[in-house]
Amino acid sequence: MSVQEQAQNSRLVQLYLEANPNPNSLKFVANFMLVPQGESYDFPTKESAADSPLAKVLFDLPYVERVFFASNFVTVTKAESEEWAEVQNVIKEEIKTYLSTGKAVIDPAAASALPQEGEDSEIVAKIKGILDEYIKPAVEQDGGAITFHSFEGGVVKVLLQGSCSGCPSSTVTLKAGIENLLKRMVPEVESVEAEGV
Numbered sequence: 554m555s556v557q558e559q560a561q562n563s564r565l566v567q568l569y570l571e572a573n574p575n576p577n578s579l580k581f582v583a584n585f586m587l588v589p590q591g592e593s594y595d596f597p598t599k600e601s602a603a604d605s606p607l608a609k610v611l612f613d614l615p616y617v618e619r620v621f622f623a624s625n626f627v628t629v630t631k632a633e634s635e636e637w638a639e640v641q642n643v644i645k646e647e648i649k650t651y652l653s654t655g656k657a658v659i660d661p662a663a664a665s666a667l668p669q670e671g672e673d674s675e676i677v678a679k680i681k682g683i684l685d686e687y688i689k690p691a692v693e694q695d696g697g698a699i700t701f702h703s704f705e706g707g708v709v710k711v712l713l714q715g716s717c718s719g720c721p722s723s724t725v726t727l728k729a730g731i732e733n734l735l736k737r738m739v740p741e742v743e744s745v746e747a748e749g750v
Contacts (some may be wrong), residue, residue, distance in 0.1 A: 561594035566652045568645055571626075573695040575723075577618075578630045579637060579718035580696035581648050586625050587658050593623035594659055594697040595714035598599050604663030607651045614647065616640055620659055621715030622696065628715040676741050683738055684711070688731055691716060699731070707743030709735060723747070 565586075571580040588594060597619050602608035608620040619630035626700060627732060629644055631637070652658075673681065681701050692699045697717030702710040711731070716722050724747075732745040 563653050564655045566649045568649055568652075570641060570645065573628070573697070573720075575630070575696075575716040575720035575727075577604055577633055577719070578628050578642075578696055580625045580626050580628050580716065581645060583648075583652060584625070587627065587652075588622050588624065590624060593621065593700075593714060595718070596620045597718065605658055606656060606660070607648070607658040610647055611644065614640070614644065616644070617644070619718065621714075623693055623698050625694065627658075629715060629720065632667050632714065647696045654701055667700065668747065676731045676739060677701070678707055680704055680735060680742065683735060687734060702748045704742075707741060709745045710748040711745060713747050 568581050571582055573580055594608075595747050596602040596605060596608045596612075599609070599612035602612055602620065605620070605625070608622075611617045611627075614630045616635040617629055618632055619628075621628040621630075628646055631640060631644075663667070684699060684701055688699055690749040695716055697713065697715035697720070699717065700712040700714065702712050704710070712728075713720075713723055713727075717726075727745055727747055732742075735742040735745055
C-alpha cells in the first residue's frame with residue numbers, strides 16, 4: 554500500500570480523557586461516534602471480547618480488566634494495583650492507533666445480531682422511558698451504562714456496565730438516586746437492584 558493510500562484510509566482521531574466516580578475507570582472520548590446512538594457493549598473479560606477487535610487489543614495490556622463502548626467513548630477499567638499516571642498514555646495510544654485505521658470497534662456481524670425486544674407492559678414501558686430520559690444520560694456522562702433487566706413483584710432489576718460496574722458509589726447512586734426517582738414516578742416500584750454486580 555502506498556503512502557497516499559495509507560493517508561486516504563487513515564482517520565483523524567482526537568481523544569480526550571474524562572475521570573468518573575470509579576477510580577479504576579477512565580473514559581476515552583473520541584471526536585466521532587464509535588457505536589450507534591443507544592447501543593453499548595460491555596466486555597468484562599478478555600474471553601468476552603471475541604466480537605470486538607479493539608477490546609482484544611486493549612485486553613492484551615496486562616492491566617486492562619474491562620472495556621466498555623457507548624456513543625463516542627471507550628471506558629477502560631484498570632487493575633487496582635496500577636496508577637493511571639503510569640498507564641493512561643499507553644491505553645490512549647492503543648485506542649488512537651486502532652481508531653485511525655477506520656475499522657469498526659465491534660464486528661459488524663455481531664452488532665447486527667443484537668436481540669430484538671418484544672412488547673412491554675405499560676409499567677415496564679414507563680420504567681424504561683424514565684431510565685432512557687433521566688438516568689442513562691447521567692450514567693453515560695460517567696462512562697457507564699444502565700440497562701433495564703426485569704420488573705417483577707415491585708422489584709426493578711438493572712444491569713450496570715462500564716465504569717458503573719464495581720464502582721464504589723454505584724450502590725449509593727442506585728438506591729439514593731435511581732430507586733427514589735422510580736418509586737416517585739412509578740408507584741408500583743418498591744425497590745431497584747443491580748443484576749450481576
